[in-house]
Amino acid sequence: MENIEEYFDDKGRKLHLVYGQLSEKFIREDIGIILDGIPYLINEDTRETYLTPFGRVLIEKLVGEAKTKGIRELTISPPKHFTGQRFxxxxxxxxxxxxxxxFSIPGLAREFSNDGFLVPIYFNIEVLNKYSQNPDYELHLMSSTYGNLYFKDEWSISFGVNRNKSVIMWLGDIDKLPKKEQFYLLSENIEPDYEVHSEFYEGQICVQWAEGSLESKVFELRENLSELILDKFGSKLFKLDGEISKVLSNLQKPVFWQDKHVAPVIEALNRIFVESLCEKNIKEIIKNESPETGIKGLRGLKLLTVLLNDVLEIENSAEIMCPFFVLYDYRVVMCHLQSEESVNEKMDSIFYRLHISDNDKHHETVYMSIFEFMKDSLSRVIEHIGEKANKGQQRTAKPIT
Structure with missing residues (x-):
């Protein structure tokens, strides 16, 4: 069993923490060792196992003691003062x-800072419902597994969502919250998952946010655009309707690409990018900025198209809106019962609009293409708003005399 200092192997693949007895005996300095309840890391694909820094230090200490006593075999269990320690x-x-x-997950306890600040605390994903439904709070998603919660200008806290669909926060961050908030979180607290892999972990521990996934970048652009619209018109473009737990619970990128695995993800993405459009705000902006524009009967994506075309005066607004209409149509295909003929017709249209060749007509290509096109569209809108703002400043600037 090799030693490792990271939560990833040397090829960057995620490792996962495992408890229980390690059935395979391994040798350290001619002493046979069995781990009984000592956490270790495993690559679930290759089945390779690794000692955590905590396990390595403990084994080195006990092996040294065993050698002085002439002991040839050891079964090592966690010391009691570690298993029940409180911070x-x-x-x-x-x-x-x-x-x-x-102490076992790499990057949490550190040589000069092991006071327990970064102890993972796990919650039912329903814990987020309160923050999405109460107007005093704001919930910002920076990716599918990383977000921030805000209460007015008084406090904020970051959270993650792991592959088990549990919410994670750090104990030290929770300690900074008002007592009322701590009691609420306590009511949704669950037993540890021993799984903190998420963009939350990568961003906060590995400082890898700048190298986030394509999905992360699109979520960030979504937030940026909503804030720009708020600054320009006094109204946000997006909201998170419905129960946020139902959205986030199906939001992680599929591991398998069969229909049953893809459908819940597409349903969740549609909620985030289509159903979350705040129609009331968009209508008010259009009425104020372009009162002659007819919007009777328009909803959702069609309203947003009018906003881009008639208010923001963006050329090729239909092209910019294409990936969002594709996402909506993809959701209809994946989540609604319909004839095979209708499904094939809609999928052919989706492939055509995403420029997908005959050799790449499968779910993973559609998924990644939608995100690529959404990234491009959101970037173009944000860039256009920035350019118009700069031109406006230049026109209003007083000449230098």
Whole structure:
């Protein structure tokens, strides 16, 4: 069993924390070792196993003691003072967490900072419902597994969503929240998942946000555009309707590309990019900025098209809107019962609009193409707004005399 200092192997593949007895005995300095409850990391694809920094230090210590006593075999279990350790943060509330997990997942406990600030606390994903439905709070998604919560100008906290669809926050961050908020979080606290892999972990621990995934960049552009519209017109472009837990629970990129795995993801994406359009705000902006424009009977994407074309005066607005209409149509194909003829007709249209060749007509290509096109469209709108703002400033600037 090799030692490792990271939460990824040397090829950048994710490793996952495992508890329980390691059935395979391994050798350290001629002493046979079995781990009984000592966490270790595993590559789930190759089945290769690795010792965490915590496991390595503990084994080195016990092997040294065993050698002096002439012991040839060891079964190593977690020391009790690690398994039940509590930290100073939120020490008056019974949050469920594992000190052993904290010491075992690379990047959390550090040589000069192992006070428990980065202890992962896990929650039911429904914990986010409160923050999406109460107007006093704001929930910003920077990616499918990373976001921020805000309460007015008083506090904010970051969170992640792991592959088990549990929400993760750091114990030290929770400690900074008002007591009322801590009690609410406690009511949704669940037993540790021992799984913090997410863009939340990568951004906060690995400092990899700048190299985020395509999906992350699109989510960030969505937030940026909504903020620009708010600054320009006093109204946000997007909202998060419905229960946020139902959206996020199906938002992670599919691992398998059969219909049953893809459909929930597309349904969630449609909610985020299509159903979340704030029609009331868009109508008000159009009425104020272009009162002669007829919008009776228009909804959602068609309203947004009018906003781009008649208010923002963006050329090729239909082309810019294309990936969002494709996403909507893709959702209809994946989530609605219809004839095979109708499905084939809609999919042919989707392939055509995304410029997908005959050799690439499968779900993964459609998924990635939608994100590529949305990234381009959102970037073009943001760039256009920026250019118009700059021109407006130049026109109003007083000449230098």
């Amino acid at each position: 100073k943060f939120c020490d008056d509330l019974p949050f469920k967490y594992s000190a052993l997990e904290y």
